[in-house]
Amino acid sequence: MALLAGRTVLLRAGVRLGAEAATRGGNGARRFASHRVLVEPDAAAGIATIKLKNPPVNSLSLEFLTELIICLEKLENDKTFRGIILTSDCPGIFSAGLDLREMCGKNPAHYAEYWRAVQEIWLKLYLSNMVLVAAINGASPAGGCLMALTCDYRVLADNPRYRIGLNETLLGIIAPFWFKDNLVNTIGHRAADRALQLGLLFPPTEALQVGMVDQVVPEDQIHSTALSVMSQWLAIPDHARQLTKSMMRKATADHLIKQREADIQNFVSFISKDSIQKSLQVYLEKLKQKKH
Numbered sequence: 001m002a003l004l005a006g007r008t009v010l011l012r013a014g015v016r017l018g019a020e021a022a023t024r025g026g027n028g029a030r031r032f033a034s035h036r037v038l039v040e041p042d043a044a045a046g047i048a049t050i051k052l053k054n055p056p057v058n059s060l061s062l063e064f065l066t067e068l069i070i071c072l073e074k075l076e077n078d079k080t081f082r083g084i085i086l087t088s089d090c091p092g093i094f095s096a097g098l099d100l101r102e103m104c105g106k107n108p109a110h111y112a113e114y115w116r117a118v119q120e121i122w123l124k125l126y127l128s129n130m131v132l133v134a135a136i137n138g139a140s141p142a143g144g145c146l147m148a149l150t151c152d153y154r155v156l157a158d159n160p161r162y163r164i165g166l167n168e169t170l171l172g173i174i175a176p177f178w179f180k181d182n183l184v185n186t187i188g189h190r191a192a193d194r195a196l197q198l199g200l201l202f203p204p205t206e207a208l209q210v211g212m213v214d215q216v217v218p219e220d221q222i223h224s225t226a227l228s229v230m231s232q233w234l235a236i237p238d239h240a241r242q243l244t245k246s247m248m249r250k251a252t253a254d255h256l257i258k259q260r261e262a263d264i265q266n267f268v269s270f271i272s273k274d275s276i277q278k279s280l281q282v283y284l285e286k287l288k289q290k291k292h
């Protein structure tokens, strides 16, 4: 199927990227149909722009994560593409992180399924052979920040409301070791120690200072900057860049891969605790009441 620049399109006959939501059919198999992951391919440039579109805040629900995983798999296997720009279609929000409703009031089997999907998206992004540039055009707490941290380069729009960081402690929860590893690899141990313990959400100037992002630009220049960064990275021969990326990241990814099941069990038992459920419910309630 032909790829059209600048449009959300069919990538392969009969399969619509950005049009897939997991639902259970009668036989329990997954079916896909909805529109949360928009893909704008530029085949000539070898770049696909992924726009996250799960309003209002791009929270990472199981369905949304499933779509994103499938989308990344398709792009990864399509030799047309060498780079992805990851950005948001929701005004002012890159991603609010993990969907708190997936972690509240559900059963252990659901928590385990959800956590496997969270691990999977991280592994897919972190180990991608493609160049990943995050064009962060909104607030990016916790899991939203994590997605940006998996990218090879981060451009943040200059707006004091667009704070980024791993704020888990503010919710009474603990960033898993692989969130921590990814952060340490990005900003160093001392800065990560402070940021994680205090649950810091950095506004753009501070995010740049601490190394959480690589560049801060006016909002209207975010996409053009991401494109120009991308062309710089794509100028490097793929095999050399990919092997170097793997050399830099493999140990961190293997750390999770080796203990994936144990990490799921840890998550399930932690999140199922009454005290943690209570904290998350209080936090969600506060978010809801903020408006009133």
Ligand SMILES: CC/C=C\C/C=C/C(=O)SCCNC(=O)CCNC(=O)[C@H](O)C(C)(C)COP(=O)(O)OP(=O)(O)OC[C@H]1O[C@@H](n2cnc3c(N)ncnc32)[C@H](O)[C@@H]1OP(=O)(O)O
Pocket (backbone or CB within 6 Å): 056, 057, 059, 093, 095, 096, 097, 098, 099, 100, 101, 139, 141, 142, 143, 144, 167, 168, 171, 173, 174, 175, 176, 267, 270, 271, 284, 287, 288, 290, 291
């Ligand atoms: C054991 C360790 C496990 C896991 C590690 C956890 C990782 C995580 O990612 S946990 C999630 C952490 N996320 C946050 O703390 C962000 C919370 N949200 C916000 O701070 C704000 O919503 C925002 C800055 C992202 C956007 O602000 P604003 O534009 O003012 O929107 P609202 O706050 O009014 O939110 C609109 C709507 O969305 C609901 N919502 C927000 N975030 C989440 C979320 N992460 N999960 C589920 N739902 C969320 C919010 O409650 C509002 O809902 P209603 O319209 O129904 O009131």
